[in-house]
Amino acid sequence: MAIVELKPVLERLAGFPILTFEAGDIVLSEGGRTGRLLFLIHGVVEVVKADWVVARVSETGAVFGEMAVLQGRPHTANVLAVQPSSFYVVDDAEAFLESEPPMALYVAVVQSRRIDAANNALIEARSQIARFGQRRGLLVEMLDRIGGALHASA
DSSP: OOSSOHHHHHHHHTTSOEEEEOTTOEEEOTTOOOOOEEEEEEEEEEEEETTEEEEEEOOTTOEESHHHHHHTSOOSSEEEEEEEEEEEEESSHHHHHHHOHHHHHHHHHHHHHHHHHHHHHHHHHHHHHHHTTOTTSHHHHHHHHHHHHHHHHO
16 A cells, blocks of 8 residues: 555645646746646656656656755756646645645655656666676766765755
């Protein structure tokens, strides 16, 4: 059993406004400050940073904008609709999370899963590079820096 079930989260969000985006629309812009949380209802989006697709997301309940809200900074990536997509929108996300501990816990669980996936990808990439005899190479050094940054920010 998950620490927070999706069904009650979606039931809680059911009263919030819904935003819909067409394929190619920008859902969130890197550098923007919306103060919003967006919870995917349906569709597919890509998270793009520095012209790289960081993630392709289609899971109902996926959360976007949480890093900016939790850290009080602008959005760090673009989120683009790949196909028609809709989201529940929480406009005053900070107040919402403060007043709704189960929802804050849900966002924390989603973040934890993302960090775990990033850590696993980093370890796998580092292992593959090491197998090719580049143990002290530039790529391994860069991966070590990324790993250090992930560790420092945890």
